[in-house]
Amino acid sequence: MADETVDYAGPIVTRANALAQGLNRYFDGRLCGKGHRSQRNTARGTCALCGELRVDAYNLRHNLGRYKPMCQTPGCNQAATRDEKTLCFSCYSFRHRETLRAKTAFENQFYSAKSRGIPLLFSFAEWVSWWENALGADWFEKRGCTKGKFCMARLGDKGAYEPSNVICILHTDNVIDAASNDTIAYGTRLPQTVLNEEIARNIYLSMSTNSQLSELYGVCRATIRAVRSRRNWRRATAGLEQKTLLEVSLPLTAPQKD
Ligand SMILES: [Zn+2]
Ligand SMILES: [Zn+2]
Secondary structure (H helix, E strand, O other): OOOOOOOOOOOOOOHHHHHHHOOOEEOOOOOOOOOOOOOEEOOOOOEHHHHHHHHHHHHHHHOOHHHOOEOOOOOOOOEOOEOOOOEOHHHHHHHHHHHHHHHHHHHHHHHHHHHOOOOEOOOHHHHHHHHHHHHOOOHHHHEOOOOOOEEEEEHHHOOOEOHHHEEEEEHHHHHHHHHHHOOOOOHHHOOOOOOOHHHHHHHHHOOOOHHHHHHHHOOOHHHHHHHHOOOOOHHHHOOOOOOOOOOOOOOOOOOOOO
16 A cells, blocks of 8 residues: 555645645655655645555554445445444344344244144244245245235145245135144144043033142143133033033022031
């Protein structure tokens, strides 16, 4: 960089004249020690270009000025500070949030598949690129389990969630497929099930307390509550009439004291 020169073609002024006229810079016809044909700073008589080159070299060493890394997001003109100095703080946190949302969605699918005994053989990165290929850049908004949204469906509802075995279809079509393939997972089809339909019906109709039932069947009270409130085992308890304590004949008189 030191051999850069500026061929100054302005008028020749002595330093004394420049001082007298109050000029910041002047050129008296002398080249600087490095051979620059450049103006000099009036205050110190030093080469202005040498000074600029020194500042440039300093900035280069310290990532400052025009050597400052800038955010790579189109339209963003903030200094890059995060992610190997390619993103500014706000773009980094925005992307970070997006990634977290996607990661949560990935984990949700992973655990919901696991609870149905189906392995999900995607890494997070593979999973994201699969969605991007299928639905484009705004894939996250297009996927979901409501009408008009897309989901990852296994071919014939068989096997694992793996790149060769899944297609991207509308959620509503997937539900129709699951119904026609009779692969909707419920009751004893779920691998982690400890109850069965008969026990579920007994629990639903029983007048015992949650704790008593929990001990009787060796499950926790939350499981009992889920059956009784028909959150779980809805198919097994469909059509059954649950009696309340009031409907069961209770002694209406207070116990007699002896
Ligand atoms: Zn110079
Ligand atoms: Zn930015």
